[in-house]
Amino acid sequence: MLIKNYSEANCSVKTFCRMCSYRCPIVVYIEQGKIKKITGDKDHPVTKGRLCVKGSAILDLVYSPARLLKPLKKVGERWQEIDLEIALQEISQKILSIKEKYGAKSIGVWKGESLDPTQSDICRRFAFAFGTPNIFSNDTVCAVSKQAAIKSVIGGYPTPDFQAAKCIVVWGANPRASHFPLYNEIKDARKRGAKVLLIDPRKSSFAKIADLYFPIKPGTDGALAWGIINIIIENKWYDQAFVEEHTIGFEELAQYARKFNLRYVAEETGISQDDIYKISKTIAESAPHVTYRVGVGPEQHDNGFNNIRAIACIGALCGCTDRPGGDRLEEPPALNSLVADVRGNVEKEKPIGAEEYPVFYDHRWEGRSIKAMDAMLENDPYPLRGLILTGANPVITNPNSDKVEKALKSLDLFVVRDLFMTETAKLADYVLPAASFLERSELIRGVMPQTISLTKKVLEFDSCQNEYQFWSSLAKKVGIGQHFPWKDEDELNRWIIEPLGLSLEELAQKAEGYIYKAYNYEKFYKNGFNTPSGKVEFTSDYLAKYGYEKLPVYRPAHYLSGKNKAHYKFILITGAREARFNNSCYHNIPRLKKAVPMPLLEIHPADAANLQLADGDLVEVTSAKGSLNIRVSIVEQDEILRGFLQITHGFDEVNVNRITPDDILDPVIGFPALKSVPVNVTKIPEDAGCHQL
Template identity: 25%
Template sequence: MASLALSFGSGAMTNSIADVQESDVIMLIGSNADTSHPTIGLRIHQAKNNGAQLLVIDPRRTGFADEADLWLQPNPGSDVALLNGMVHVILEEDLWDRTFVEERTENFEELEIVTAKYTPAYVEQITGIPESQLREAARLYASPGQRCAIYYGMGLAHHASGTDNVKSIANLAMLCGKLGMAGGGVNPLRGQNNVQGACDMGALFNTLPGYSGLNNNDAFDRYEKMWEVKLPRRKGKAATEVWDAILTDDIKGLYIVGEDPVLADPNALHAVAALEKLDFLIVQDIFLTETAKMADIVFPAACYAEKDGTFTCTERRVQRVRKAVEPPGEAKADWQIFCELSSRMGYEMDYADPEEIFNEVTQLMPQYAGITYQRIDKVGLQWPVPSLDHPGTPVLHVGKFTQGKGLFIPEDFTPPTELPDAEYPLILTTIRERAQYNFGSMTRKTKEIEALCPEAFAEINPEDAKRFGIVDLDEIKVSSRRGSVHLRTLITDRSQVGTIAIPYHFAEVPVNNLTLNSLDRLSRSPQYKICAIKVEKVQ
């Protein structure tokens, strides 16, 4: 999100999910939408069946890789080099959209300078992708006159160089003029159903709701006038930086809402050590998660079917959520918990219902200004919706970018923070399974879903299995410099030679005890997707 905001002026999916049916070329990078976003994955398969060409860039052989017109299998963590190489070829072969670049972008000269050294031969040394494949990929995406869309997921973003990866995606799309049209665009697939909405509401460490910067005095004035309180004008701490702040005594208490860092955070044992050091911990969740078990106080929260409100999905669509059943026991909707706690602490929040809160949102956030519960009663609207007569915005950046002109921000390739060596000779990457969701707190309590995927397996390439004397279903110990897990193996050529893939849904296989908490310099997102490991067969 941070990179797209810098490049385009808006850190959101540029197009609509249904747009994929209008794409001539679909580039899927860092995402296995079949398992992480199945309904979007289905639409991509349908588009392919209807004639769209599919370019897949993924170190792992997924179902999309099998179906692709062209599949590139780069070395893990080499995305910036690969994308810069595609830019180099497009410039060299004069496939770029000169009119779009000249009229709608700036800093093009810097792009030329930075990508000049990313010749196909140089890129092959870094990525392992042969020159012929790199050129074919560049030509396929550039396809002058065609509608070409990019879809990317956490496989691109969850790196210490994640924002550089996304800037490189944005550079490629602007260079080829693939923005501001149905069937094109740059489309991040969010990790959960309301990530976009949570970010819109300001659940970030460095912006106000609506993405107003901390130097926007007019925005602060609006909030302070409505809420009748003085607001701090400094950025907070990114979630991934909280643990070090606890360990250095800068933070004494923590209030965690809807998150399970004991399983979810990279280098999770580091997070556990910090949680144990806290003076006071509150957890608000719908189940007693591994993190909630460590809390001093647990606030039981209502789940999606037990409360009213809105979600804003990955395509910026604001949708109604309606309560189907009453919450069990003492559970309450999150907004009610926040209001009651605030009132007891001396600041009255006396909202009557979620609609009253939403109406306040529309007064403060220009993107939501024209949305009412009545307008989204049956079908949601895509922001920005600046007025009550505005139909919503299915495609961003038509005619001009949100910030006026798009900004090329070229970056050089930097190797992953931790690479294999003699002691830890393999790479770990984490994956999702279709039947499970995040860390299993919901799906693993549903026996019919659990039966579809009841166990975590380590996917190992046959060459690596032979090298380490491992056969199918052997129990192995997988260790990094931070921790170890035990699980059984699945021998498959879906994993690249030298890489082991493990799903992260299972508390009995806490794979994030292995992962690395190296952070992106801009977004502060962690390096989930690459760390060095070793394997031992358990006798």
């Protein structure tokens, strides 16, 4: 239902959670305009009413006493409330002044993880219409490397077919902490007989439901993938008919794979020869009903892109692509595009970082946020002087946080839209209150079945604009209002779904979503693959044209080169997920924060003994970028490899990104090496406290 009077509503509304990106169905119970209770939707066939700990805290979020409900302007070192209309007028005047002095591309837009594709495209539309190509996001450090790498092989980013899978390979991911719906799907698949393999440097909480766990040295995923490929080809376990008819580059793949004998792969990865063979045989025996869940773990290394390309080659080699129980390739719906008519405004202007990392740009039409810091501080390659950031917290989530903080402080105009006063928002000139996901209506897509759904606006606060309200109102004030002709987000959503022949009201009534197309497997027989050749590409001419290797060549991660071993004794893994939080989000919800108030340094018992550390001791962790103080958690012997450490990211008080590098990058996609940081650890006095230096 579409609520018209939010202050007097008495009803229950089916909509979708947005405490993470997986949009679980929920039921919102409203009395006199106030939400009294939220539950999972028991009628939904997939989630069956299950909600994670984050989903149970939705009310804590939307009614938090710490929420920003009034626009703020920084005057000196203090915040002053300001009328929204006046704030928008001042911001627009400053945007136009910067544009006149430096050009349109000196203004950037930064969209956060909390925005879904439609909301993100509203930001893109503003930027392109204004004339700037400089759109930035968390995609610089998360998810896009694996998406682009896999797409370069099979033509798209697949959805695992857990329901029909006989074998599920979870590689560098912890769905139990990061994506609860996936965890439940995998758990259900295991009950149906699917075998679950976990490959990860840490024995995470997900390992409890894995049949087999294989601890791997960080950044050696490509060596393992090539070892598996070699075994499968040597034993002729691959799908020979599929390879012959639907792939290119097999001969080059087979020849290169011969280098990865069992002895070398075992030494490189830390996985025994028997276990490497066991992984390979399990995959081969279950093919083509094998599906993969590759997490951010493998991509956050300086060799991550090609490592993941190699992983993608395994499934394709065994004929698992777009087959039941394998990796499904979805067919997106035909919708009106928010960017197609305005992208031409900036086609001649590439965003910051596009020249250095064209593959990233081709995949996302975005600039590189790491490189943007140089544009702010050093005018390299040109000045970036104004930034509008919505729903992001890069001071906490980007590497080399000290540089990020310094760069953002240097801007002539910095505007932040958020629900809370984050560490990033504290640096802004203006902070504007944003609408939560329950205060906006947006279109979202599901992949199995292939659906489009409408989330319901069930709540509103004065001055908390949704994405369309903000960007359209700002557009009018900077002279591009003609590109935002829709009256409100409902009218915008109507226009977007016009090609479906479905009204917004009809869509709103479909709690489980509108199935725009029944899923068809093995589309490649008729349509081929969405690659330049129309086939699975074990070798890529697309990558070769940019000067990269055609094959996913394995190069050892920087920390394995030996250059760092004389100076640093440990390798730090950062960013393992905590189930109560979504990266930097929800740390200000008291009951979640109480459960996990601080990150800890996870360390192997033998390493702790060598340093004479006890559980809870205070240590200083030092990298080439800086130091931080943190307490120790001595884990079980099988939970982390010797010589490796782990600190979870997202915490204000102990921000691990103060010590992560922004200059050790994957040469193809530009992702930073957040999962393999050389560090030293020193015990320090208790009075030093937990903080970053």
